[in-house]
Amino acid sequence: MKKLIRCGQFFSGKDETVQENMAVIIDKNKIIEVCPYNQLPTFDGEIIDLSNQFVMPGLIDAHVHINMNGEADMMNLLSHTTIGELTLLSMNHAQKDLMAGFTTLRDEGAYGFSDVSLKNAINSGLVVGPRLLVSGMSISSTGGHGDNHLTPYMTGGSFSTIVNSPSEARKAARYTFKYGADQIKLMATGGVISFGDEPGAPELSFEEMKAALDIANSRGKLSSAHAHGAEGIKLAIRAGITSIEHGMMIDEEGIDMLAEYGVYLIPTIIAAYRIVEFGAQSGIPAWAVEKASRCLENHGTNLKKMIKKGVKIGFGSDAATPYNKHGEQGFEFELMTRYGFTPVQTLLCATKVNSELLKMNDKIGSIEVGKLADIVAFDKSPLLDIKVMTDCRFVMKDGVVYKH
DSSP states (O other): OOEEEEEEEEEOSSSSOEEEEEEEEEETTEEEEEEEGGGOOOOOSEEEEEEEEEEEEOEEEEEEOTTOOSOSOHHHHHHHOOHHHHHHHHHHHHHHHHHTTEEEEEEOOOGGGHHHHHHHHHHTTSSOOOEEEOOOSEEEETTSTTBOOSOTTSOSBSSEEEEOSHHHHHHHHHHHHHTTOSEEEEEOBOOSSSTTOOTTSBOSOHHHHHHHHHHHHHTTOEEEEEEEEHHHHHHHHHHTOSEEEEEEEOOHHHHHHHHHHTOEEEOOHHHHHHHHHHOGGGTOOHHHHHHHHHHHTTHHHHHHHHHHHTOOBOOOOOBTBTTOOTTOTTHHHHHHHHTTOOHHHHHHIIIIIHHHHTTOTTTSSSOOTTSBOOEEEESSOTTTOGGGGGOEEEEEETTEEEEO
16 A cells, blocks of 8 residues: 655755655655645545654664664673674664664674674564664774773684784675675774774774775775774775764864765764763773763864865764663764754755765665655754754654654
8 A cells, every 4th residue: 555644844855955745655665756745636545644743864874883782881791792692682772773763774893793684684574673784893903993802812803803914904804795794894093992092093004904995895885994093094095995984083184085085974973972971980981981082172173174175974873882872863963063063964964965875875865756765753843953853753664664
């Protein structure tokens, strides 16, 4: 049976325009017509009345970790949980994201290819969840952001393949794609919640990153780089990366390179913000709080510069980091407005821009004829009150209503 959605306020995601009293007709999982409601002919099918709602495309979060869910000590969870348990936990976390309006997620690194397992289960209809693009095991260096810091007798990364040469990086990329990843994730610099490293320091060499990225780019695959420090960001851009994650300690040259090379930036403000907000008294290690504070220091200023220079900026929450829970990442929209974005720009980041980043703009990211019926709704216009983005009231993915 066909479905008709009557929309009060309608944001298509194609541009900044908001229309009133529109209708969207869906056949199976695709949109077949979008027109003013008062111009509709007689309709025979299911009518979904969202005439008091703000209707928009399904949201896309381009940076999550579905294994975890805001634990103060993420590494402790990974050290004591089996891959099977992590896959089941990941299903629960992803479903929370779906109920929050995020119909598509890009997972940025998981333990033991558990993200691939969940993606396959969702695609086969075995379980319900958002559309997933996954990274499998990320690629890191010894002692880097993706390595573990247990005793010397316990080797291997926590959720990374550890490499220390271009040939090892090339092998790791091939290994990652062999077991079902959609992209590769590189740990280009140190991080906030990894012990003993420095966010500003490069951790993979240019040669190592290029060797891995040559594999991804030759196959037309996506890639992303965890990168806080300016030098690591610039090395990743030169090596051929698709997107820079975080980018919190970037410099002027790096900003110009993002614009020149057309590389995307996923700012993930909420990840560092929550660590600083909850602080060491909540169980987060004091060294992680200190590093998060340094990373946030100039992030807002740099983002304003990027917006002005036309850098392609998407939406990503890093959901899973301490006190940054799945299903609650809508707070990132509010933070983005505090850091220089207009409300409508944040919506475009999480729809149009992210669909282009993921090379899926022919299927998702806007409400248009021929695209998949991923549609969400809110009680009020986020253009008037961005805080409403934390309270999604209607969720449709692939033409199926999951929340109403």
